[in-house]
Amino acid sequence: MFTFRTTTIIFFILLLGLNLLSIAIQPVHFGFYLLLIWLYLSVSVLMSFFIRSGFHRKALCNLDTTRKVVALTFDDGPHPEITVKILDLLRNRATATFFCKGMNIEGNEPILRKMNLEGHLIGNHSWSHSDWFDFYPPRKMREELIHTDAKIGSVIGKKPLLFRPPYGVINPMLKKALSGLPYHVIGFSNRCWDTVAKDEKKVLGRVKKNLRPGDVILLHDTVENSVNILKDLLDHLDEEGYSVVPLDKLFNVEAYEK
Numbered sequence: 001m002f003t004f005r006t007t008t009i010i011f012f013i014l015l016l017g018l019n020l021l022s023i024a025i026q027p028v029h030f031g032f033y034l035l036l037i038w039l040y041l042s043v044s045v046l047m048s049f050f051i052r053s054g055f056h057r058k059a060l061c062n063l064d065t066t067r068k069v070v071a072l073t074f075d076d077g078p079h080p081e082i083t084v085k086i087l088d089l090l091r092n093r094a095t096a097t098f099f100c101k102g103m104n105i106e107g108n109e110p111i112l113r114k115m116n117l118e119g120h121l122i123g124n125h126s127w128s129h130s131d132w133f134d135f136y137p138p139r140k141m142r143e144e145l146i147h148t149d150a151k152i153g154s155v156i157g158k159k160p161l162l163f164r165p166p167y168g169v170i171n172p173m174l175k176k177a178l179s180g181l182p183y184h185v186i187g188f189s190n191r192c193w194d195t196v197a198k199d200e201k202k203v204l205g206r207v208k209k210n211l212r213p214g215d216v217i218l219l220h221d222t223v224e225n226s227v228n229i230l231k232d233l234l235d236h237l238d239e240e241g242y243s244v245v246p247l248d249k250l251f252n253v254e255a256y257e258k
């Protein structure tokens with residue numbers, strides 16, 4: 001499998017090869033060493049952005065199934081207005097998972113309680129979701145996750161086991177931060193780009209076109225777009241005979257610490 005570990009092994013084998021070549025045949029120009037190091041670093045950085053690759057750490061991104069089931073996930077909330085509209089749309093129709101930013105829970109505790117009471121799952125999406133999160137040292141990342149767990153725990157009385165990395169990036173620092181923590185790392189297989197897309201119809205068209213059994217669909221409960229997309233998406237899933245299930249049912253994992 002193409003992972004950080006196998007890439008590192010290949011890198012060292014090639015490095016050893018260059019050294020042997022230098023000793024046995026003729027000195028290798030240092031440019032080849034630089035090229036090799038550059039390739040290794042580039043692959044490692046680039047693959048951090050592809051959560052489905054499992055390059056640095058495996059994430060649950062979809063279920064391999066032919067059953068018509070999908071999970072809906074909402075990131076970055078709770079938002080005082082948009083999350084409430086989304087909960088209204090979901091009520092008695094579908095249960096979803098909300099990956100919350102710890103800092104957004106402050107002042108929105110009643111919304112979090114409502115989510116929980118209405119059967120939705122709550123996951124950890126870091127405390128700050130800072131633009132610089134992926135450059136933080138592992139210790140600081142870990143503090144953010146623990147802080148968010150504590151906040152969620154203080155509101156709903158349960159500590160989450162579902163974690164989604166901010167920006168869907170898993171780099172070596174996050175891998176280290178997660179080591180020893182009991183999370184199920186959750187990715188996605190069908191994203192709406194609802195935070196940047198202007199044309200809701202186009203966004204929905206793309207989601208429909210890419211829809212597969214076992215998909216984990218990513219939306220954001222921080223943009224008005226998502227409310228309109230969700231309305232049509234729920235109708236489409238009904239028409240196509242899809243059931244919407246929460247992530248713990250889709251992957252058969254625990255959503256909270258016992």
Ligand SMILES: [Zn+2]
Nearest residue numbers: 075076166167
């Ligand atoms: Zn996010």
